[in-house]
Amino acid sequence: MASTEKISAFPYPFVENNVYRYSNNAIPLNPPIAIEVTDSYIEELNLKRGLLKMHPKRCFHSEPHTMDAQWEALDLILNQLAEYYPEKFKLVTNGGHWIFNNLHKGEKQSFTFGDPTTLDREPLDFVGRHVQEDLILMMQRDGDLFLDAGQLCFPANWSLYFDAGMSFKEIHTPIPGFQSASLDERILQFLMRIEAGSPWWRKNWSLMAGNRLDTSLETFAEWGQARKKVTKENVGELVHLRVEVQKLFRLPKSNGILFTIHTHMLPLEQFIKHTPWLEQFSSILQELPDFIADYKGISLYREVVLEYLEKELEKR
Amino acid sequence: MFSYVEGKRKLLFCTDSEVDRNLYILVRQALDENVTFEFHILEEESEESFVNQWFHKQKMGAYLYISGKEDFVKRIKDVAMMAGFTEHDMQSLINGPVKKKLICCTCHGVNEVSDQTHVVCVHCGQELEVSDHYSRRLDAYLGYVTIK
Structure with missing residues (x-):
């Protein structure tokens, strides 16, 4: 289950500001790559496929009208895998006949592009089994975006089954303060203006007790218990900084948006080795308003983390 | 009104x-x-x-x-x-109580609730907090597990 990575590859989520609030913190994505293959590729792929097998309703959902967008997502991702990781993936396209070779995993698949009968799964479900990212398709209509398809194995405490079909604002109603100053409306307007060929990305962070990637809402009763088990002895090892690298691509033909989420985790004891990170994170957590700490699930052990960070600061 | x-x-x-x-x-x-x-x-x-x-x-x-x-x-x-x-x-x-559907976040089972703030899921026994997170697709509200 453990999936933590090297500190050098960890996407540090904070910018210059020592105060954290919800905001539209998306920036242009350069180079425009929707996916990233890391050292834990094989491990995470196996975990994903196991979850998809055991919990198909929890991990995949699609509305029938998303089929064209699903093929576009597959097209974009398979081409990028082959282009940016040529030693691991090969893609041969001969008209509509495609052969995708995952050399890293030792798997080969041929199919006819656009013909769902030539794949044994829906296109999004197929391509999601070859990348570490969770994949969400938001379809645009009636001046709004709707979560109409997704493959989601590593959610940060939300349910694809429950949220499927919802509009952007409906999905985000549980986030306290997200509606204030019409932040939800402004982000929605931003997303609807994303253009093909100009993708964006952002990082989102939280703390978690434990190191599970599969923190679905469905299993919260199990993994949420770890929040009560944080002590000053185990805090550095048990508590992890969890960062989602989220990327947004307009799909030009279907006008949908492909939203890829790559989840990274690092235990606090690794994270704090880098003194500037320790200093800044300590101030941010100190100042963080209760309503954000509550929503991020930090409140039960925030004090223990703060004491740990202060002790570490004194040692420097 | x-x-x-x-x-x-x-x-x-x-x-x-x-x-x-x-x-x-x-x-x-x-x-x-x-x-x-x-x-x-x-x-x-x-x-x-x-x-x-x-x-x-x-x-x-x-x-x-x-x-x-x-x-x-x-x-x-x-x-x-x-x-x-x-x-x-x-x-x-x-007039009177409005019954609504509540989906258990753990087992996806459907419960019927009126004005309670907490219920026990009739399918899996998990204690759930009734939220105002609503799905039109399921015509139901979401019931959350809370860690105390």
Whole structure:
């Protein structure tokens, strides 16, 4: 289950500001790559496929009208895998006949592009089994975006089954303060203006007790218990900084948006080795308003983390 | 609350109880403005065929007000829709508790709740907090597990 990575590859989520609030913190994505293959590729792929097998309703959902967008997502991702990781993936396209070779995993698949009968799964479900990212398709209509398809194995405490079909604002109603100053409306307007060929990305962070990637809402009763088990002895090892690298691509033909989420985790004891990170994170957590700490699930052990960070600061 | 809609050819009122006061003010206004209306108190479920005929013989421009307990309002609404009324041709008001569906976040099982803030899932036994997170696809609210 453990999936933590090297500190050098960890996407540090904070910018210059020592105060954290919800905001539209998306920036242009350069180079425009929707996916990233890391050292834990094989491990995470196996975990994903196991979850998809055991919990198909929890991990995949699609509305029938998303089929064209699903093929576009597959097209974009398979081409990028082959282009940016040529030693691991090969893609041969001969008209509509495609052969995708995952050399890293030792798997080969041929199919006819656009013909769902030539794949044994829906296109999004197929391509999601070859990348570490969770994949969400938001379809645009009636001046709004709707979560109409997704493959989601590593959610940060939300349910694809429950949220499927919802509009952007409906999905985000549980986030306290997200509606204030019409932040939800402004982000929605931003997303609807994303253009093909100009993708964006952002990082989102939280703390978690434990190191599970599969923190679905469905299993919260199990993994949420770890929040009560944080002590000053185990805090550095048990508590992890969890960062989602989220990327947004307009799909030009279907006008949908492909939203890829790559989840990274690092235990606090690794994270704090880098003194500037320790200093800044300590101030941010100190100042963080209760309503954000509550929503991020930090409140039960925030004090223990703060004491740990202060002790570490004194040692420097 | 109901609102009085101007310019309708005819108003139809129905309620499940003669002590229901929600419609009085509307009836008063219809009388004042000399608008044609019909008023029925429907206390028996067996009156459904009568309701069906009543709705079917209405012409364009008829506007319907339904007041009563949740089951009654749902039943009458269904009959009206079948007879060709749309959401734009009616208003309804529920007296008493409103039952809603709650989806258990753990097992996806459906529970029926009214005004409780916490329930135990009848399918898996998990204690759930009733939230206002609502799915139109499932016509249900989400029940969360809380860690205390």
